[in-house]
Amino acid sequence: MEEDEFIGEKTFQRCCAEFIKHSQQIGDSWEWKLSKDCSDGYMCKIHFQIKNEPVMSHPETFTHGQTCLPMEEAFELPSDDCEVIEAPAASQVIKYEYHVLYSCSYQVPVLYFRASFLDGRPLTLKDIWEGVHECYKTRLLQGPWDTITQQEHPILGQPFFVLHPCKTNEFMTPVLKNSWKINKNVNYITSWLSIVGPVVGLNLPLSYAKATSQDERNVD
Amino acid sequence: MHYPIGLLFDLLASSSALPWNITVHFKSFPEKDLLHCPSKDAIEAHFMSCMKEADALKHKSQVINEMQKKDHKQLWMGLQNDRFDQFWAINRKLMEYPAEENGFRYIPFRIYQTTTERPFIQKLFRPVAADGQLHTLGDLLKEVCPSAVAPEDGEKKNQVMIHGIEPMLETPLQWLSEHLSYPDNFLHISIIPQPTD
Numbered sequence: 001m002e003e004d005e006f007i008g009e010k011t012f013q014r015c016c017a018e019f020i021k022h023s024q025q026i027g028d029s030w031e032w033k034l035s036k037d038c039s040d041g042y043m044c045k046i047h048f049q050i051k052n053e054p055v056m057s058h059p060e061t062f063t064h065g066q067t068c069l070p071m072e073e074a075f076e077l078p079s080d081d082c083e084v085i086e087a088p089a090a091s092q093v094i095k096y097e098y099h100v101l102y103s104c105s106y107q108v109p110v111l112y113f114r115a116s117f118l119d120g121r122p123l124t125l126k127d128i129w130e131g132v133h134e135c136y137k138t139r140l141l142q143g144p145w146d147t148i149t150q151q152e153h154p155i156l157g158q159p160f161f162v163l164h165p166c167k168t169n170e171f172m173t174p175v176l177k178n179s180w181k182i183n184k185n186v187n188y189i190t191s192w193l194s195i196v197g198p199v200v201g202l203n204l205p206l207s208y209a210k211a212t213s214q215d216e217r218n219v220d
Numbered sequence: 221m222h223y224p225i226g227l228l229f230d231l232l233a234s235s236s237a238l239p240w241n242i243t244v245h246f247k248s249f250p251e252k253d254l255l256h257c258p259s260k261d262a263i264e265a266h267f268m269s270c271m272k273e274a275d276a277l278k279h280k281s282q283v284i285n286e287m288q289k290k291d292h293k294q295l296w297m298g299l300q301n302d303r304f305d306q307f308w309a310i311n312r313k314l315m316e317y318p319a320e321e322n323g324f325r326y327i328p329f330r331i332y333q334t335t336t337e338r339p340f341i342q343k344l345f346r347p348v349a350a351d352g353q354l355h356t357l358g359d360l361l362k363e364v365c366p367s368a369v370a371p372e373d374g375e376k377k378n379q380v381m382i383h384g385i386e387p388m389l390e391t392p393l394q395w396l397s398e399h400l401s402y403p404d405n406f407l408h409i410s411i412i413p414q415p416t417d
Contacts, residue, residue: 036337104344105273107290122251125258131319150255151263154223157339166272166281 006107006169007188009040015189016100022211035155042155043100043189048199049189050132051092069150084104093118098202100189101154108168111196112153112160125150128161128200148200171195181184187211221255222266222338225400230410231332267404269293274328274405275314277344278377278397279368283314290381299403307403314405317399322354323347323394329407331365347394357396358389369395381410 003155007015010191020043023030099112109164123131128148132140140147153160172192179186188210197204232238249256257263260381264381273316275284284292298307317324327347330340343364346354361369361380369389370376382400393407401407 017408104275104342125256149262151266151269151270152255152339154340154342155338157221164269166276206382 003014006216007109008102008107009102011188012102012109013041014145014212015187018187018211019043019189019193019208022208026205026207028205040102040155042102045098045202047096047202049096050096051094094123096201098197098200099153099160100193103165106165106168108165109167109192110168110170111163111193111202112151113162113198113200113202114158114160125161133201161200163200168192168196221397222263224258224404224408227332227402227408227410231392231412232336233408233417234379234384234412235415238289253353260300264300266298267296268292271314274401275330277326278314278317278405279410282301283316283371286314286331295406307398311403311405319349321413322352324397327360327393327397328401328406329360329409330407331361331368331411333365333368333411345393347392347397354394356389357391357393359388360393361389365411379414381412383392406416 002003020030020032022028028045029047030043030045033042033044094115094117096115101112102108103110115128117123125148125169129140132148148161148163150159151162152158172188172195175195176186176188177192179191186213187208189206190211193202194204194208227238229236241353272281275281277349295308295310297303298305298310324347326344329345330342332340340394341364345360347361350354355379358369362397368380370378378390382396382403387396387400396407
C-alpha cells in the first residue's frame with residue numbers, strides 16, 4: 001500500500017503537455033483546455049464513431065450484438081436499400097468527447113466522457129454500458145456502478161460519464177515499477193490512457209509509446 | 221446533481237421560509253445540465269463513491285478499504301432508513317485518526333457558490349499546520365476561496381454556511397470535519413450573498 005505510485009498535479013500537467021505535443025505531431029486532435037478561472041485545466045478530444053450495432057428490421061444484416069433501441073425507434077431507411085448500406089444514417093454516427101482531468105483526492109488522472117448522436121440526443125448510461133467492449137464486459141457486470149457512472153464534471157458542471165479512479169493505482173503501480181526496472185522513460189498519461197481508453201472506445205496509436213521512449217538507450 | 225437536500229436549500233433558498241416549496245417537472249428533462257437518477261442503486265453507488273473519496277483524503281483509503289462489504293452496506297442502510305446508531309457504529313471508524321497525528325491527512329470539503337461556472341471548489345488542505353497548529357475555517361477560505369472572506373476593514377459581503385448555520389471562522393477545520401460533515405463525510409460549504417435585512 002505504501003509503495004503505490006501516485007502523481008502530483010504538476011507531473012500530471014507535464015505529462016499531458018508532452019502527450020499533446022505528440023498528438024499535434026500526428027494530427028490526433030487532443031487539446032489542453034483551461035478552466036474559466038484559469039486555476040487548472042484538462043485534456044480534451046472529440047471524435048466521431050459509427051455505432052457497432054446497426055438497428056434495422058432485417059435480422060440477417062446484424063453482425064452481432066444487441067440493439068439498444070426498441071424497434072419503434074429504428075432509423076428510417078428506404079425499404080429498397082435494406083440490403084446495402086452505402087453510408088451510415090446520420091443517427092448512427094456518435095460524437096464522443098473525452099476529457100482527462102486530475103483528481104486531487106486520488107492523485108491520479110480520471111477519464112470523463114460523454115456521447116451523443118449528431119442530432120444532439122445524448123447516449124444513456126445503459127447505452128454506454130452496452131457499448132463497452134466484450135472483453136471488459138465481465139468486469140463491468142461485476143460492478144457496473146463501481147466502474148462507469150454518471151457524474152458532474154468538476155470544472156464544467158455538466159453531466160459526464162466517468163471511469164471510476166479508485167482502482168487506478170492498482171494497475172498503474174506494476175506498470176510503472178516494471179518500466180523503471182528496465183530504465184524505460186514512461187509518460188504516465190500515455191500508459192494510463194492506453195489501459196483505460198479502450199474500455200470506452202478510445203484507442204491510442206502506438207506512436208505515443210515510441211515518442212516517450214525516444215530517450216531510452218535501447219531503441220528497437 | 222445528487223447534492224444533499226440541505227446543501228441545495230442553503231445554496232439556493234436559505235432565505236425562504238420552511239416548508240420549502242419546490243416545483244417538480246415531469247417533461248423536458250435537461251439532459252445537458254442534470255444527472256439522471258435511474259434507481260436507488262445509483263444513489264447508493266453515488267453515496268458510497270463520496271464516502272470512498274472522503275476516506276481517500278482522510279486516510280489514504282485505508283479505513284474504508286479495511287471494512288467488509290457488510291459494513292459498507294450498513295452505512296447505506298443506516299442512512300436510507302434513518303437509523304442513527306446503525307450508521308454511526310461504522311461511521312465512527314471513519315472519524316478516527318492515528319494517535320501520533322493531530323487529525324486527518326486532508327480534509328474532505330467542497331465549497332459551492334452560485335456565481336461560478338465551476339460547480340464547486342475542492343483542493344488538498346491539511347487540518348494541521350507544520351508547527352502543529354490546527355487550521356481554521358478562516359484559514360481554509362483564505363487559501364482556497366479568498367474572495368469569500370471580507371477584507372479586515374471591509375464590510376461582510378457573504379455568509380459562509382454549513383447545515384444552515386454560520387460557524388465562526390475561528391473554528392478548527394478538523395473539528396468541523398468530525399462533527400459537521402454530511403453523512404457522505406464531506407463538509408459541504410455554501411458561500412451566499414449576505415442578505416440585506
